[in-house]
Amino acid sequence: MPTIKSSYLGNLRTESEHLQSGVKIISDAPVDNNGKGEAFSPTDLVASALGSCMVTIMGIVADRDGMSLEGLSWEVTKVMQSNPRKIAEIVVDFHWENPVEDAAALQKLKNAAKTCPVALSLDSSVKQTLNFNF
Missing domain, CATH: 2.20.25 (N-terminal domain of TfIIb)
Structure with missing residues (x-):
């Protein structure tokens, strides 16, 4: 289906x-x-999907471990290349106002982000740069 x-x-x-x-x-x-740029482009959606997937998996881990991700936000920057035209890099900048103070828990969340299904599905030629500002 x-x-x-x-x-x-x-x-x-x-x-x-x-x-x-x-x-x-x-x-x-x-x-x-050649477009109007009035909505997400298909490659914007791919970049957005990476950030959303990472936070979704972080949320699953946080819920399981009794943590709250309240205050977590992120920004995604997509870098295109030409010849061939494709995504060269996706930069995800995470910001968290009041992160949990447990270093092991923070590392577990970072690892969860890095192993989300979208991250694992992207070709290795697409550089994934993650900045955890917490």
Whole structure:
């Protein structure tokens, strides 16, 4: 059974529907690749998925171990290359206002982030730079 149903809307724009929830997202080609840049580009979605996946897995570990990730935020920077045009690097900067004070717990969360399914699925040529600002 499909997970996502998508359609081309024209003008380098797509719509994808998550079939279980009915939630829809739009993607648009970026300005530097003939698009309007009015929505996430497909490569933006890949970069965003990496950060979201990392925090989701960190959340699973935190819940299991009785920790709270309250105050955790992150920023994602996508670096493109040309010839061929592809993602060269994804930088994820994590910020946490009041992290847990247990060094072993923090390391466990960092390890969880590094082994999330998206991180493990990306080709090794895509550099993943993680900055844990906590």
